[in-house]
Amino acid sequence: MNHQTSGLSLETVSISIESRPLLSNFSLHIRSGEVVTIMGPSGVGKSSLLAFVSGSLRPPFQASGRIDLNGRQLADLPIEQRRVGVIYQDDLLFAHLTIAENLAFALPSKIARRERQERVKAALVDAELPDFGPRDPATLSGGQRARISLMRALLAEPEALLLDEPFSKLDPALRDRMRAFTFERISARALPVLLVTHDPADVEGRLITLS
Amino acid sequence: MTRHSGTRWWIAGQLLPLALLLPTGFGLLGVLLPTFGFHPGLNETGFSLQAINALTGDPSFGQAIWTTLISGLGGAFLSVGAAFGFCASIYHTPWFKRLRAPLSAALALPHVSFAVGFAFLLAPSGFLARLISPEISGWQQPPDFLIVGDPWALCLLIGLALKETLFLVLMIISALGQVRADAMVRTAQSYGYGPVRAFMLIIAPQIYRQIRIPISAVIASSVGSIDLALVLGPSAPPTLAVLVLNWFGDFDLELQFQAAAGASTLLLISLVAIGIWDVLERLTGQLGRLWIWSGRRSGWADIAIAAFGQSVAGLSLFASLLSVLVLLIWSFAGQWQWPEALPMSWSLSHWGSSMAAIIKLSVTTIGLACISTLLALILCLIALEARDKGGRSRPQILPLLPLLLPQASFLFGVTILWSALHWDGSVAIVIWTHLLFVGPYIYLSLHGPFQALDPRSALTARTLGKTRWATFLEVKIPLLFRPIVTAAAIGFSVSVTLYLPTLVAGAGRISTLATETLALASGGDRKTLGVIAISLTVLPFLALLASLGLSDFVATRRKGLLI
Numbered sequence: 001m002n003h004q005t006s007g008l009s010l011e012t013v014s015i016s017i018e019s020r021p022l023l024s025n026f027s028l029h030i031r032s033g034e035v036v037t038i039m040g041p042s043g044v045g046k047s048s049l050l051a052f053v054s055g056s057l058r059p060p061f062q063a064s065g066r067i068d069l070n071g072r073q074l075a076d077l078p079i080e081q082r083r084v085g086v087i088y089q090d091d092l093l094f095a096h097l098t099i100a101e102n103l104a105f106a107l108p109s110k111i112a113r114r115e116r117q118e119r120v121k122a123a124l125v126d127a128e129l130p131d132f133g134p135r136d137p138a139t140l141s142g143g144q145r146a147r148i149s150l151m152r153a154l155l156a157e158p159e160a161l162l163l164d165e166p167f168s169k170l171d172p173a174l175r176d177r178m179r180a181f182t183f184e185r186i187s188a189r190a191l192p193v194l195l196v197t198h199d200p201a202d203v204e205g206r207l208i209t210l211s
Numbered sequence: 212m213t214r215h216s217g218t219r220w221w222i223a224g225q226l227l228p229l230a231l232l233l234p235t236g237f238g239l240l241g242v243l244l245p246t247f248g249f250h251p252g253l254n255e256t257g258f259s260l261q262a263i264n265a266l267t268g269d270p271s272f273g274q275a276i277w278t279t280l281i282s283g284l285g286g287a288f289l290s291v292g293a294a295f296g297f298c299a300s301i302y303h304t305p306w307f308k309r310l311r312a313p314l315s316a317a318l319a320l321p322h323v324s325f326a327v328g329f330a331f332l333l334a335p336s337g338f339l340a341r342l343i344s345p346e347i348s349g350w351q352q353p354p355d356f357l358i359v360g361d362p363w364a365l366c367l368l369i370g371l372a373l374k375e376t377l378f379l380v381l382m383i384i385s386a387l388g389q390v391r392a393d394a395m396v397r398t399a400q401s402y403g404y405g406p407v408r409a410f411m412l413i414i415a416p417q418i419y420r421q422i423r424i425p426i427s428a429v430i431a432s433s434v435g436s437i438d439l440a441l442v443l444g445p446s447a448p449p450t451l452a453v454l455v456l457n458w459f460g461d462f463d464l465e466l467q468f469q470a471a472a473g474a475s476t477l478l479l480i481s482l483v484a485i486g487i488w489d490v491l492e493r494l495t496g497q498l499g500r501l502w503i504w505s506g507r508r509s510g511w512a513d514i515a516i517a518a519f520g521q522s523v524a525g526l527s528l529f530a531s532l533l534s535v536l537v538l539l540i541w542s543f544a545g546q547w548q549w550p551e552a553l554p555m556s557w558s559l560s561h562w563g564s565s566m567a568a569i570i571k572l573s574v575t576t577i578g579l580a581c582i583s584t585l586l587a588l589i590l591c592l593i594a595l596e597a598r599d600k601g602g603r604s605r606p607q608i609l610p611l612l613p614l615l616l617p618q619a620s621f622l623f624g625v626t627i628l629w630s631a632l633h634w635d636g637s638v639a640i641v642i643w644t645h646l647l648f649v650g651p652y653i654y655l656s657l658h659g660p661f662q663a664l665d666p667r668s669a670l671t672a673r674t675l676g677k678t679r680w681a682t683f684l685e686v687k688i689p690l691l692f693r694p695i696v697t698a699a700a701i702g703f704s705v706s707v708t709l710y711l712p713t714l715v716a717g718a719g720r721i722s723t724l725a726t727e728t729l730a731l732a733s734g735g736d737r738k739t740l741g742v743i744a745i746s747l748t749v750l751p752f753l754a755l756l757a758s759l760g761l762s763d764f765v766a767t768r769r770k771g772l773l774i
Contacts, residue, residue: 054401055401056397056400080400080401080402080406080409080509081403083403086401090394092398095390096417097500101500105402106402113505
């Protein structure tokens with residue numbers, strides 16, 4: 001495999017559960033700005049692969065292989081040092097914080113105090129929810145929460161983004177709009193993006209089918 | 212017909228709050244009225260401030276307030292901090308899932324046994340001093356300073372903190388099941404936050420609401436601690452709760468008023484402490500918000516709180532284990548002179564000579580525990596069913612009230628009622644008094660599982676023509692079998708451990724293993740004390756093992772029983 005310094009590379013990744021192999025010798029390169037979709041039946045190891053990349057794979061799962069993100073080796077780093085954002089089917093907004101606080105929580109600490117407010121405001125505008133800052137997350141609709149959840153992940157300035165069945169809990173009418181919204185916001189950032197789904201309508205970019 | 216049975220259920224549902232609140236309310240009145248000079252039992256029907264003046268004029272008062280505040284507030288606040296710190300530092304590790312068993316075992320250790328064992332460990336002539344003497348310490352005699360019972364109540368503070376930390380850890384673990392803690396911590400970590408900070412900023416505030424009641428209970432029981440205070444606390448003067456106990460037991464009837472004023476003060480301290488806690492909690496919440504806006508990802512605070520939590524929780528487990536060991540050693544000790552670390556000879560004679568007493572005390576202890584647990588189970592299940600509307604609701608606060616007040620602040624007041632009715636010292640009254648504490652714990656432990664029942668099971672039974680009562684008996688209770696068994700074990704253990712309620716309600720005429728242990732604790736016979744304390748310790752462990760065994764047995768036969 002040719003080494004490229006920009007983007008996300010998985011090299012010879014193998015994942016097993018209690019010594020039963022799920023994935024073996026899986027390799028993949030995603031360039032910055034590229035979206036790769038992985039499809040396949042449940043139990044094939046799609047979500048475990050994302051967990052391995054994000055750093056949250058736990059026993060009884062076992063994994064080996066290299067993960068290279070913009071030249072950094074991730075496999076031995078704890079989650080908090082990987083700079084890999086994850087969007088799940090649940091929005092996982094923090095119920096005790098306001099919408100603005102949820103967003104502020106993700107902002108990197110290097111951003112100066114005064115600018116933090118501005119960034120949060122801009123993110124709210126970008127989410128098309130400009131006045132929602134002081135609101136309680138419980139008062140938002142599913143679609144609104146999903147948008148905030150995406151903005152929150154992007155505010156953390158990740159170097160790669162993983163999407164784990166991100167639209168499967170939204171109702172069908174909303175799904176198309178959320179899909180468009182998501183890929184629009186992501187493409188502006190030129191990140192390597194890995195999407196796992198079993199809805200063919202979700203497929204974006206290059207498609208890999210696992211079986 | 213439906214409306215009719217609804218009314219009947221509503222009435223039945225009031226039985227639990229009534230059974231718990233009647234004595235508690237009378238107890239509070241029975242303490243508050245004499246505080247202001249009103250005590251018809253002693254032919255005082257006017258109001259005066261004499262009792263309060265007598266209390267504040269008592270030479271012990273100032274020091275007692277001081278040590279009560281230090282040990283009670285210090286112990287409670289330390290244990291809350293330690294419990295959160297411990298959970299935050301270990302939540303993301305594989306250890307966390309294996310904590311329940313050792314925690315439950317350590318919690319099954321009665322306060323009284325822990326106190327006596329802890330004193331055996333730390334006393335100048337105790338196990339730890341023996342281990343390092345004379346080689347390391349250079350002590351040829353037991354050193355002449357107070358470790359146990361120090362005048363500042365620091366030993367009591369540490370004992371309380373160690374004993375309550377594990378209880379709060381277990382409460383946090385159960386609360387964690389209610390939020391998607393695992394995924395939220397991972398999300399916060401993916402933004403660059405360390406796992407400890409992620410837990411403290413994101414998970415702790417979300418589960419805090421559910422452990423507010425346990426925290427208030429810890430504050431009340433620490434401020435009003437009697438069993439630990441008698442063994443580990445200062446003696447001249449003791450803490451306020453022990454002073455109150457002494458005054459109420461005094462033959463001088465004038466002291467009854469002073470005792471009542473003391474009990475009211477205890478109540479006031481505990482309410483103020485819970486109030487202070489409330490303010491601290493809000494401040495911490497505000498601080499947390501500032502922290503969130505600052506965006507700092509890690510720092511010394513994470514390391515400090517993790518280290519603090521781990522050391523307190525670790526010490527707590529260690530001290531519990533060591534306490535039991537030392538009690539065991541003493542119970543089988545033959546000759547054991549200072550500074551030998553272990554007895555020079557072993558003997559069964561203390562067990563032999565105490566066997567008759569152990570059997571008698573155990574029969575009383577087990578009998579009281581079984582009856583009060585059974586009554587509490589029936590009342591709690593009926594109360595939960597009566598309020599069940601198929602949705603989720605928070606536990607009622609009223610049945611939990613006895614846990615949120617210091618025991619000494621209302622128990623003495625109830626005795627006025629019992630003696631007026633000539634019921635004092637009867638077995639029935641002791642059982643009722645045990646119910647005041649067994650009931651709330653069983654209610655708390657059944658509330659969650661009852662809410663978790665799938666409402667459709669009951670609905671299906673009703674559509675098949677079963678009455679509400681039949682559905683309750685034939686569907687809900689069998690589905691709740693495992694939580695009921697667990698709750699029964701908890702109730703049994705609570706009853707077995709009760710010291711002050713047994714002493715006060717039994718008017719000293721009913722002895723259990725707990726009251727006997729504390730009666731012996733003030734004497735010098737460590738070997739007999741070891742024998743009785745170990746017998747006391749064994750009972751909750753047996754209950755725990757029995758409940759685990761029964762649960763497993765049912766689980767293997769009915770795999771679908773999820774709760």
